Amino acid sequence: MTYQRDTLCVQAGYTPGNGEPRQIPIIQSTTFKYATSEEMGKLFDLEASGYFYTRLQNPTNDYVAAKIAALEGGTAAMLTSSGQAASFFSIFNICSQGDHVVASSDLYGGTYNLFAVTMKRMGIHFTFVNPHCSDDELNAAFTPQTKAVFGETIANPALVVLDIERFAKAAHAHGVPLIIDNTFATPVNCRPIEWGADINIHSTTKYMDGHGAGVGGCIVDSGKFDWMQHADKFPGLCTPDDSYHGIIYAEKFGKEGAFITKCIAQLMRDFGSIQSPQNAFLLNLGLESLHVRMKRHCENGQTIAEYLRDHEKIAWVKFSGLPQDQDYALAQKYLPNGGCGVVSFGVKGGRKAAETFMKNLKLAAIETHVADARTCCLHPANATHRQMNDEELAAAGITPDLIRFSCGLEDARDLIADIEQALQFV
Numbered sequence: 001m002t003y004q005r006d007t008l009c010v011q012a013g014y015t016p017g018n019g020e021p022r023q024i025p026i027i028q029s030t031t032f033k034y035a036t037s038e039e040m041g042k043l044f045d046l047e048a049s050g051y052f053y054t055r056l057q058n059p060t061n062d063y064v065a066a067k068i069a070a071l072e073g074g075t076a077a078m079l080t081s082s083g084q085a086a087s088f089f090s091i092f093n094i095c096s097q098g099d100h101v102v103a104s105s106d107l108y109g110g111t112y113n114l115f116a117v118t119m120k121r122m123g124i125h126f127t128f129v130n131p132h133c134s135d136d137e138l139n140a141a142f143t144p145q146t147k148a149v150f151g152e153t154i155a156n157p158a159l160v161v162l163d164i165e166r167f168a169k170a171a172h173a174h175g176v177p178l179i180i181d182n183t184f185a186t187p188v189n190c191r192p193i194e195w196g197a198d199i200n201i202h203s204t205t206k207y208m209d210g211h212g213a214g215v216g217g218c219i220v221d222s223g224k225f226d227w228m229q230h231a232d233k234f235p236g237l238c239t240p241d242d243s244y245h246g247i248i249y250a251e252k253f254g255k256e257g258a259f260i261t262k263c264i265a266q267l268m269r270d271f272g273s274i275q276s277p278q279n280a281f282l283l284n285l286g287l288e289s290l291h292v293r294m295k296r297h298c299e300n301g302q303t304i305a306e307y308l309r310d311h312e313k314i315a316w317v318k319f320s321g322l323p324q325d326q327d328y329a330l331a332q333k334y335l336p337n338g339g340c341g342v343v344s345f346g347v348k349g350g351r352k353a354a355e356t357f358m359k360n361l362k363l364a365a366i367e368t369h370v371a372d373a374r375t376c377c378l379h380p381a382n383a384t385h386r387q388m389n390d391e392e393l394a395a396a397g398i399t400p401d402l403i404r405f406s407c408g409l410e411d412a413r414d415l416i417a418d419i420e421q422a423l424q425f426v
């Protein structure tokens with residue numbers, strides 16, 4: 001039986017047996033007991049599935065990962081300690097020194113830094129393309145070393161909507177997977193796999209958790225990309241792994257399981273970016289109400305965007321739910337029920353006015369956070385993106401006056417009153 005998305009939010013991933021706990025158990029244990037070394041040896045050799053050490057896998061985390069896989073329509077998933085770890089693993093699982101990735105230029109600041117600075121030091125190179133570039137420009141970004149394409153469904157904080165189908169076609173024409181960061185839309189509003197994405201990642205820290213309680217990440221595999229068909233590009237998946245007695249992931253675990261199994265067996269083993277079972281439990285509480293909360297976040301976002309659009313002190317508003325928005329048509333296609341509750345805008349008077357406005361807000365708090373039950377806001381040029389110069393900011397779709405306003409679950413009338421009183425100081 002297959003269930004609707006809202007039902008999956010509440011129930012997928014964990015089905016208790018007779019007399020078992022109704023809520024998912026927190027398996028707060030680093031390790032798991034076995035009667036014989038032979039049995040444990042089979043787990044180490046990936047010959048049997050089971051638990052032996054929480055750095056690799058933990059049942060609580062697996063229940064929650066299974067729920068997210070069901071929501072995204074994927075075949076396998078894993079939790080990570082943060083969204084950053086998920087982004088890094090999703091690329092590093094199929095790229096090594098000398099490889100290349102095509103990425104949208106409108107990215108979360110932390111992702112941009114990871115790609116442009118830190119992974120460059122590992123010899124993995126990125127070409128950043130404007131998400132609205134022409135097909136010719138997009139195709140020209142590929143090299144013989146390209147191993148993946150990466151973009152965000154709704155970019156944080158530029159709020160540009162990615163044409164997922166177009167990027168998937170370009171990726172597949174070059175024999176590589178499309179990796180989508182679906183953090184802002186969540187699977188409630190968009191399932192990138194349905195539009196051709198091969199791998200999804202999330203910062204679960206945002207709407208999925210939704211209450212600012214735990215940092216976390218997730219990687220989901222669609223199970224659709226045929227690694228063996230492009231075996232020359234992906235030796236890590238298609239040639240023997242000496243650290244597991246020469247198993248070939250794509251052969252042994254198939255399209256459905258190879259990517260996540262390798263990512264756990266190699267990257268989680270070696271880097272150890274595991275999510276704590278306690279945080280996974282909190283994440284699941286958030287997921288249980290994700291569909292209800294997203295609706296309200298989007299309604300508040302729409303109300304605030306319309307209010308700001310008509311305000312004389314506001315220079316510009318970016319929200320793909322506004323008919324005059326550059327991405328309105330894309331949003332109608334990919335986000336018919338709304339995108340997210342985040343609105344970006346500029347106050348007339350630029351950088352200085354942005355600061356004056358923000359420090360006079362009473363209900364909306366200044367936070368390095370977004371997509372939370374409580375309304376919060378941020379001035380990226382002064383915070384998350386402050387390592388960028390104005391040119392890099394512009395390339396990332398961020399102006400020096402941009403305020404990222406994340407509408408929470410409060411009554412929109414109170415949010416409007418708060419903005420109204422703060423604007424009087426500008």
Ligand SMILES: *Cc1c(COP(=O)(O)O)cnc(C)c1O
Pocket residue numbers: 082083084085087108110111152156181183184202203204205206215216217
């Ligand atoms: C926050 C965020 C990340 C990074 O996630 P962390 O959980 O903070 O490590 C990645 N992508 C997007 C779109 C984000 O908003």
